[in-house]
Amino acid sequence: MYQSTPTLNSIKTSTYGPRPITIANSTSEKSIEVSEVEFHANLSQYKRLKSPKNGLLIIFNLKDGINYRSLSTGKEHLLGSFQSIMVTKNQDIDLMFQKESNCHFCLITVAKLENLGNFKADFLHANFQSPSSDHCWYTGIPNIKLSDFIYDLMNLNSSFSENEHLLLGYTNIIIGSKLAEFNHYINDPKKQVDLRNDEIDRIHQCIQFIKENYAQQLDVDMLCSKSSLSPQKLQTGFREFYGNTVNSYIKNFRLQKAEELMRTTELNVSQIVYSIGLTSRSYFSKIFKEKYELSPNDYIKKFKYQVA
Template sequence: MKIVYLKSNNIENIFNQLQQDLGGSLVTRPQEYNLQLDNNYVRGEIRGISFKNNIAFMEFDLIFSEDTLIINNMPVSNPIHFMYCAQGKVAHSFGIKGEKRLLNQFQTGIFSCDPSKDTTLFFEGNENIKLSNIMVDTHKVTSGDEGSDLLQKQLLKTFMPKNNNETFAYTGSYNLQIAEKMQQLEAITQKGLVRNLLTKGIVHLILAMEIQQHKEDKKNAKNNFGSLSREEIEDIKEMANFIKNYPEIQYSLKYLSKKTGLSPAKLQEGFKLLFDRTVTDYIRNIRVETAEHLIKTTDLNISEIVYSVGLTSRSYFSKIFKEKYNCSPKYYQDHQNPIAATA
């Protein structure tokens, strides 16, 4: 088992240490770092970016050839870690011998501790692990930005250890929306200031979603909600992908329940958890988005598109399309191609 020690809050120092221990090629931009790795020990990449309000973001997309520990030891002050596992699974503990808490795919975790404790991540060998970590240093509330200072003070109050405890640990429910935001991060192709602003916006949105997930989980625990198992979440995710691929099918809760083996109540709970939509809202949204894509990429007329996505009423389609895109389908189609608009 290999152990990597990180002993700095500074993201530049962190990446220099990672390169020294893991090898690879390090590419840097202003406040942004990318470590490409392809050797006998580890393959993949580690990305990172720092922001002026004492927030840093790191993303690990790695396959280690053997079990590996990455230990964060910050002797002066430890940040709050907002983690999300988008692929595989990773375990967290405070210290090598501390209690392990497993983050499965699509699961969130929030961890903080006294500087005397280490934050330890366990990466299993020969498994593709994709993990994001937003680190908020609440011990340096000196940005001068009133909004950022207030945010850090609130995070300090909520997520730092209390009542003489040395640690704070929370592992949350499954959340597919954060995975989509991580995909948006990877899709950013702009450079310079635009890239920085887009990245900062998405990272702050992920942070907000993790905080909201914690809030909802506390509420659900109090009300005995959140009964879905990981396997049931996987079944619902698979069903959601099926709906994306075949929007033309006339779906019903009875049909979906029979296909997944889940009760209608669990289906509704799962779709609300993963997509913040009811089952019906999700299907309708998929149909509208599919139709919008067909308008842009095919020569089908509006009526043909309506039927191809499983709808029967053109007027109803026009209504829900306008609600989402603020224009009629015909107007949208005409303005995709200047030649068609004047024909």
């Protein structure tokens, strides 16, 4: 039996808009709000949320499964790890947290769709080819790649006004990615991720490990050992979520960090090579030019010239 909880015990909340607003639904007509919610449910409980009348509520689950229920249909479904839903048209939704579950999710509330650009009030219905708002409650397959944008969005500092542009950009990317995911589902409804929820969580942990330890020597065997996943499962997860093999993902992430170091530091090419976990400058120059169409030295010169 679920008990209603008046508040969600939010450890961290980042809110964007004209005034501080809690997790409760906004009455503001000019804001986009982002809230990260993380807590342990000691009892089975639920929280009722309402999407804005002319806006949108996005719920992205980052941890244990959460049950959700539409009040208009009474149907109950599971929102698994790295799944999300978009709720429109002033609808009510119950989020249901099981006893002793660890909950971690992100809420994005857009008071008016016009805040995002040239969207019409019924744009979701048109994109989802649906006559009913309930049909927009598409959870889809787990999407770890989309979670990268969610984490970036939650980490924005609301005290910096320039982040308002990033807020709009990330929100549009998230909605666009969700619509693209739905279109893929329409074209291939039988496609499923051949991974259990705990395996998906471990793949996400591997991705976080790569991001935090890219300067170390990394390979498939090391990640398999840390995650207790077979090489086949690990490669399957990376291909499903990023369209890359494990080694390709590591290489691309290192190149992104190298490009960032070129823009933000005075390190020379040799120093950058070692700082991203590589040992061969010639190999680095080769793969960097393949990605950015300039040699590392030419890229640094071009960037410094543009800054000057």
